[in-house]
Amino acid sequence: MDGQDAETGRLIRQVRKRAGKTLAVVARDCDCTVSFLSKLETGHTQASLNMLHRIAHALGVNIRTLVPTQAGGASRIVRAGTRRFLAAPHIRGGDGIRLEMLSGQGGEDVFQVNLHHVAPGGRSDGQIVHDGDEFIFVLAGEIDLELGPETHRLGAGDAAFFPSREPHGYSNPGSGEAVVLWLNSPPTY
Known part of the structure; x- marks a missing residue:
């Protein structure tokens, strides 16, 4: 796995903990296993876009909260x-x-x-x-x-x-x- 996997996992764990939810609760809410979610949070597996949607929904956030972004602010021009x-x-x-x-x-x-x-x-x-x-x-x-x-x-x-x-x-x-x-x-x- 690469650094982006680890960053996505770190963000998921951070949002989950801030929401006060356990791995078991989030896994149940997004219909995956606790093992999968744990591996995802530690950067040892990848999630599909569909799974990221389900995790974001279970955590009550927008999927962009769980995906690493580039540094810098929003731009009106995208070259x-x-x-x-x-x-x-x-x-x-x-x-x-x-x-x-x-x-x-x-x-x-x-x-x-x-x-x-x-x-x-x-x-x-x-x-x-x-x-x-x-x-x-x-x-x-x-x-x-x-x-x-x-x-x-x-x-x-x-x-x-x-x-x-x-x-x-x-x-x-x-x-x-x-x-x-x-x-x-x-x-x-």
């Missing part, structure tokens, strides 16, 4: 060559997804914008549910957007808007990379 990518370990290896952060990470932001780069066969780790609303616009390729029990095939130029409380996930059924502009309000991480 092409300096954008941060969120990939493994925060999105479990093998999922084929990288998130390119287009918006700043200021604590007062009312929305967050990312480019989701989804490799052929790449997929989210199941469906997630959280507070807020989402808007997506497919820039390239195609994705299967899962909204509850329904699956919608979206291609370049297609868009979707849905409440984040609706279970949602996605995958790339195509043979090329899919690129999706994704807006969350409020910021998810």
Whole structure:
């Protein structure tokens, strides 16, 4: 594991202790084992984005609280060559997804914008549910957007808007990379 794993684990432990919750309570609330959560807190394992959402929900915080950020304040300008990518370990290896952060990470932001780069066969780790609303616009390729029990095939130029409380996930059924502009309000991480 790398330093980012250890920092994520340290942040989870810090927030959990500040909330006065035991490993057992958080593990139960996010449907994982105490062993997994302990290994995560010590940087000996990785969590999927879905699991980070569940842990954040169990701790009553936004996922961005649990993810290490770059030093410095929020910026109104995010240059092409300096954008941060969120990939493994925060999105479990093998999922084929990288998130390119287009918006700043200021604590007062009312929305967050990312480019989701989804490799052929790449997929989210199941469906997630959280507070807020989402808007997506497919820039390239195609994705299967899962909204509850329904699956919608979206291609370049297609868009979707849905409440984040609706279970949602996605995958790339195509043979090329899919690129999706994704807006969350409020910021998810």
